[in-house]
Amino acid sequence: MTAAIEIDALAKHFGATGALNGVTVNVERGEIFGLIGPDGSGKSTLFRLLVTLLLPDGGRATVEGLDIVKDFLKIRARVGYMPGRFSLYPDLTVEENLHLFATLFGVRVEDNRPLIQRVYSHIEPFRRRRASALSGGMKQKLALSCALIHRPSVLFLDEPTTGIDPVSRAELWETLADLKRQGVTVMVSTPYMDEARLCDRVALMQSGRFLDVASPPEIVARHGTTTWAARAERMSKLLTDLRAHPTVETCYAFGDRHHVTPRPGASPLLLRAAMETLGHRQVEISEILPGIEDCFIRIAGQPPREP
Amino acid sequence: MKNSPALATFIAFARKEFHHIFRDRRTIMILLVMPVLQIILFGFAITTEVRHVKVGLLDPLPDQATRRVADRLLASDYFDLARVLHTPDAVEQALRRGEIDLALIFEPHFHRHLHGPARLQLVVDASDPNTSALFTAYARRVITDAALEIAPPVAPVITTETRLLHNPAARAAYNFVPGVMGLILMLICAMMTSISIVREKETGTMEIILVSPARPLMIIAAKILPYLLLSCVNLATILLLAVHVLGVPVAGSLFWLVAVSLLFIIVSLAIGIFVSTLARNQVTAMLVSGMVLMMPVVLLSGLIFPIEGMPAFLRWLSALIPARWYISAVKRLMIEGAPVAFIAREALALACTGAVLVLLSVKNFKNRLA
Numbered sequence: 001m002t003a004a005i006e007i008d009a010l011a012k013h014f015g016a017t018g019a020l021n022g023v024t025v026n027v028e029r030g031e032i033f034g035l036i037g038p039d040g041s042g043k044s045t046l047f048r049l050l051v052t053l054l055l056p057d058g059g060r061a062t063v064e065g066l067d068i069v070k071d072f073l074k075i076r077a078r079v080g081y082m083p084g085r086f087s088l089y090p091d092l093t094v095e096e097n098l099h100l101f102a103t104l105f106g107v108r109v110e111d112n113r114p115l116i117q118r119v120y121s122h123i124e125p126f127r128r129r130r131a132s133a134l135s136g137g138m139k140q141k142l143a144l145s146c147a148l149i150h151r152p153s154v155l156f157l158d159e160p161t162t163g164i165d166p167v168s169r170a171e172l173w174e175t176l177a178d179l180k181r182q183g184v185t186v187m188v189s190t191p192y193m194d195e196a197r198l199c200d201r202v203a204l205m206q207s208g209r210f211l212d213v214a215s216p217p218e219i220v221a222r223h224g225t226t227t228w229a230a231r232a233e234r235m236s237k238l239l240t241d242l243r244a245h246p247t248v249e250t251c252y253a254f255g256d257r258h259h260v261t262p263r264p265g266a267s268p269l270l271l272r273a274a275m276e277t278l279g280h281r282q283v284e285i286s287e288i289l290p291g292i293e294d295c296f297i298r299i300a301g302q303p304p305r306e307p
Numbered sequence: 308m309k310n311s312p313a314l315a316t317f318i319a320f321a322r323k324e325f326h327h328i329f330r331d332r333r334t335i336m337i338l339l340v341m342p343v344l345q346i347i348l349f350g351f352a353i354t355t356e357v358r359h360v361k362v363g364l365l366d367p368l369p370d371q372a373t374r375r376v377a378d379r380l381l382a383s384d385y386f387d388l389a390r391v392l393h394t395p396d397a398v399e400q401a402l403r404r405g406e407i408d409l410a411l412i413f414e415p416h417f418h419r420h421l422h423g424p425a426r427l428q429l430v431v432d433a434s435d436p437n438t439s440a441l442f443t444a445y446a447r448r449v450i451t452d453a454a455l456e457i458a459p460p461v462a463p464v465i466t467t468e469t470r471l472l473h474n475p476a477a478r479a480a481y482n483f484v485p486g487v488m489g490l491i492l493m494l495i496c497a498m499m500t501s502i503s504i505v506r507e508k509e510t511g512t513m514e515i516i517l518v519s520p521a522r523p524l525m526i527i528a529a530k531i532l533p534y535l536l537l538s539c540v541n542l543a544t545i546l547l548l549a550v551h552v553l554g555v556p557v558a559g560s561l562f563w564l565v566a567v568s569l570l571f572i573i574v575s576l577a578i579g580i581f582v583s584t585l586a587r588n589q590v591t592a593m594l595v596s597g598m599v600l601m602m603p604v605v606l607l608s609g610l611i612f613p614i615e616g617m618p619a620f621l622r623w624l625s626a627l628i629p630a631r632w633y634i635s636a637v638k639r640l641m642i643e644g645a646p647v648a649f650i651a652r653e654a655l656a657l658a659c660t661g662a663v664l665v666l667l668s669v670k671n672f673k674n675r676l677a
Contacts, residue, residue, distance in 0.1 A: 089327075090510070092326055100323055
């Protein structure tokens with residue numbers, strides 16, 4: 001049995017950003033496969049190639065054993081696709097959008113209701129509201145409902161959780177776990193590292209290339225090194241001072257802390273003392289387990305997204 | 308009865324398109340209110356008709372003959388007596404102040420000279436040359452008629468008589484109605500269709516629709532259906548307004564008038580689809596259909612400038628504009644009452660343009676994003 005998605009040296013050349021420079025991977029059936037990388041690293045291009053919206057300049061790929069160039073019509077009937085930005089009809093109601101996409105795929109909403117129940121139940125109370133009047137989280141739930149309504153065997157989600165609230169994000173990921181249990185293959189891109197952990201495997205992407213492909217624990221085991229989390233009263237000055245310190249290799253802002261990769265032989269206590277000498281108060285530096293994002297920075301030399 | 312999935316998709320999409328139209332106040336205004344306003348505006352406000360020309364009369368020694376000439380002139384709707392003047396200076400002043408458009412000046416003892424040359428002068432405000440030429444010619448005709456009545460010629464004289472066929476009163480509406488019909492149908496079909504298709508590209512909905520089993524050409528057919536229906540509504544509105552409000556008769560066959568209009572509507576829809584295959588965003592679509600399509604329609608279709616008076620190059624260029632053929636066909640059928648055989652050339656030109664555009668659009672239509 002072939003893999004759900006087979007990608008072999010797939011390439012697409014563009015002007016400045018978004019090009020794809022030959023990526024290779026096989027995604028298994030029922031797998032949740034994550035794409036992680038900064039804007040312009042080629043994630044959306046890969047999605048558009050796989051859903052047959054773009055023609056590749058090199059390499060080949062199949063979805064459900066169907067060639068993305070030759071069999072594009074067959075692929076379109078089987079996959080679900082949710083583009084990176086909200087792409088439903090803003091002047092139609094929630095219900096009208098859902099029914100329109102059901103009709104487009106020749107199915108009835110009632111028949112596949114159980115599949116979308118978990119996400120759709122949240123927006124059903126607003127089914128007569130126009131899509132333009134929904135919140136970001138509700139819009140994404142509606143878009144996911146529309147992408148799922150025809151029971152696709154492979155689902156392509158381009159940053160489905162960007163810009164939505166944490167509760168909605170969690171609900172969306174629960175739905176993906178549900179779908180996985182039902183045998184649906186999911187390829188999803190996300191800028192959130194905590195979501196990367198929920199994938200079976202992730203591909204770290206930069207400049208149209210895969211830096212590495214593995215399960216999240218493997219990624220950490222392979223690329224993780226000693227990582228310290230630091231905080232003090234004045235965080236932005238702390239970032240500058242940490243970066244300037246000779247025992248610090250890299251330092252990046254991570255939410256309310258800075259993550260420091262120390263050089264060999266450095267000690268958190270000495271670094272803390274050095275920071276206090278520079279006038280920082282309430283300095284805390286402690287060792288933590290490295291995450292996917294720390295690994296990404298180590299390999300790529302840049303964070304996967306702007307902090 | 309169970310509908311086929313393709314038909315169900317077609318119906319669902321046509322319905323969706325109606326929702327887009329009826330839920331956006333601006334769209335519905337452009338589609339249904341603007342045609343009515345345009346017809347009324349062109350029919351009443353913008354007019355080159357000769358009506359109620361203000362006449363100043365300078366008659367130093369009124370007698371029977373001068374009175375009869377003046378009465379004949381002022382009897383019609385077209386000329387109103389505005390001022391009675393007494394000196395040539397007063398005539399000039401009245402003209403300059405715009406109190407009168409035309410001065411009628413009799414020489415003294417006009418009656419006595421009837422069989423010699425009896426002289427009468429028309430002084431005209433020619434700041435609007437088209438209108439002034441029109442009403443001067445009309446005034447001369449009335450005066451000549453009156454003179455012949457008062458003093459029948461002794462020797463035979465040759466008089467020319469001009470009859471304005473099809474539009475006896477030189478009413479502007481006769482020229483504008485076909486023009487506005489061409490303009491409005493073009494605007495609604497070409498511009499609105501291209502914008503609505505390009506909007507799907509811009510909002511990204513085209514991206515999802517493409518990744519579905521629905522065939523894009525079917526989706527487009529469903530998209531243009533509402534515009535086709537609305538165009539028919541507009542056609543009916545325009546014709547009703549033209550006949551009952553502007554008093555422009557349908558002299559020829561109504562059936563063929565509607566038939567050639569449908570042909571033009573289809574050509575315009577094809578233009579709209581063609582523009583949408585080229586344009587990437589709504590602004591481009593609007594500019595392309597607005598500037599590249601509308602301007603030539605207004606300028607080169609004979610709506611404002613007569614085609615006969617154009618340089619050869621522009622005449623040749625105007626032959627490429629579907630609206631030109633349509634307007635010409637409507638003039639023949641509606642105003643002149645010509646039989647359908649007389650518009651064969653126009654119909655053929657429209658049919659060819661339509662066929663070429665549909666072929667180009669289908670060839671140009673992208674199954675993918677780029």
